[in-house]
Amino acid sequence: MELLSGADMVVRSLADEGVEYIYGYPGGALLHIYDAIFQQDKVQHILVRHEQAATHMADAYARATGKPGVVLVTSGPGATNAVTGIATAYMDSIPMVIISGQVMSHLIGEDAFQECDMVGVTRPVVKHNMSIKSPEEIPMALKKAFYIASTGRPGPVVVDIPKDMTTPTDRFEYSYPETVKLRSYNPVSRGHSGQIKKAVELLLNAKRPVILVGGGAISANASDLVTELAQKLNYPVINTLMGLGAYPGTDRQFLGMPGMHGSVEANMAMHHSDMILNLGSRLDDRITNATEKFCPTAKLVHVDIDPSSISKTVAADVPIVGPLDSIVTEMLKLVKASKIELDTEAHDAWWQQIEEWRGRHGGRYRTDDSEQMKPQQVVETLCKVTKGDAYVCSDVGQHQMFAAQYYKFNKPRRWINSGGLGTMGFGLPAAMGVKLNFPDEEVVCITGEGSIQMNIQELSTCSQYDLPVKVVCLNNQSLGMVRQWQDLNYESRHSQSYMKSLPDFVKLVESYGHVGMEVTKLEDLESTLEEAFAMKDRLVFINVHVDPFEHVYPMQVPKASMRDMWLSKTERT
């Protein structure tokens, strides 16, 4: 057997795991590992400009591919800088392995230079974490980390490695384990067939059904199956913010997104339905509105890989725990074999009602109340220019909601956003992570002038690694989402929600060697976007000046049911 140092074992284990890129930033505790990285060429290291960006790059790679992203950060400040990104991945169930350096074992607990209890700090925001106690453990620990991160309900796993575990002169026998088994961790491998049968009976007997598709369907790669099931039944489909793309966004059966900024037809249909087939949505507060008023007439079937997501916020009538792909496959089989006749009369009436709701609002917005371009117009034009087929990585704010509402995703894993934690600063590094791994695909970052400044330093990383993403900044000169709430609830007292002293973005990006463009008039929008996307190998930052007073609608009325919405600044349901 080969003898390797701990540092070499870290890098070799990653190579043997099939990892192509790791995202990181060096420091004292990692020097041995960085030296090992230098002496091989299997694993490529991407040097970011801030550790948070490393986590978002790895996270976006995972969202786009389903495979765990890998991050390498040093002890102390390097590790704490990564925490926001770890929490972001945790909230959206994204597989990720984070290797953090740690001070030497004998210094732990002595408040040594750059010591931080990373295992303690990250405990509430990881699926699991561990620290290495002896170098021989490294291959097995990493194998476990990848296994835990990517199976069951995926999530981030932190492996904390004290510097003395990686000393180059201490060598040990190395072999990378092929499999790993943990007696205390056995993700469910199939759903309960009795429960699945019950669910299918409810589904086939429903008069006003909806199929709700969450991020779990994307994570289980079950989009095709879900689409087949929905189309076989001709039932209306609603994708959550995390589920966008799981069911095609341009299809007639698609009603849009539910929840706080969901479409009228989606929220109305859910509220009035008599049966909800929930495939992998955890029904969080941004969807349900007041849980005690949630969908009063609906029977709820809830399919989830994580039992704790079921009946957490809303009690399920038929809970089914297990992998979504195999459960939907079984449902399809039962539906095809079933003798139950669908109540097509009831379904026709249901569709008629839904079309009426769709007609009531249908994603319209006012263009006559301002001289300036509307952010919705920008997203619609972007969707047109990219043929609805780009990877769209979003930051957080109004622009994120406009992107979710107006970019029509027909494929899963193309819409990449921080849904659960809502992390401003996510968009640009996420776009970089996708572009690096899909160099031939169109990758866009939709952002705001607020969010982009939270990780703008990564423009430098983009120059270094030649990452020609397109950044579309919906510049409303304000923290728009905050301002909207202040307009609605605080009599427009805009406390700290303005953005003064903005940089000249065009000059700024040019200083990094990229291309900057400015759009102020609607008539220039499409041609400028065309021009930008024609520059295949350049990063182009398009600063689009949009109406600073626009609000995101529909917007659910707080503490009410799903159907209670503001449709514009003046109309309510």
Next chain:
Amino acid sequence: MRHIISVLMENEAGALSRVVGLFAQRNYNIETLTVAPTEDPTLSRLTLTTFGNDRVIEQITKQLNKLIEVVKLVDLTEGDHIERELMLIKVKAVGNQRAEVLRNVEIFRAQVVDVSSTVYTVQLVGSSKKLDAFIEVIEAANVLEVVRTGVSGISRGEKVLSL
């Protein structure tokens, strides 16, 4: 309602803090907590008592089960079970009080485990209620110090919680 949740978990550094952290993080309460290795030194047995409605208890058990180091768990209060807690209590005992304390010790089947001229140290094993009752009969002014282990429990009959 009060529940006794008994957890079999890996005897690893950090496992206990994960359990305790979970309760703090998710706003669940812990009334008592005891933990020690089992006959198999790689496993620990942790018993905790908590209060909550059915929904909260369901979430607590599901969230505990999700922790990677948790092997198995049982809500003992769902079935017949035995519950024990041990208490060491120092009681002021001078003059007439000495006989009075001893009488209560006898009634409760407790034991005096240490004696000084003014103090009895009493050991009592039983359900938490029984321990509460003993503290009550020794008037508050005479109780000098109370140390309780927290609840341990095991189910009755053939049922076992093991690998």
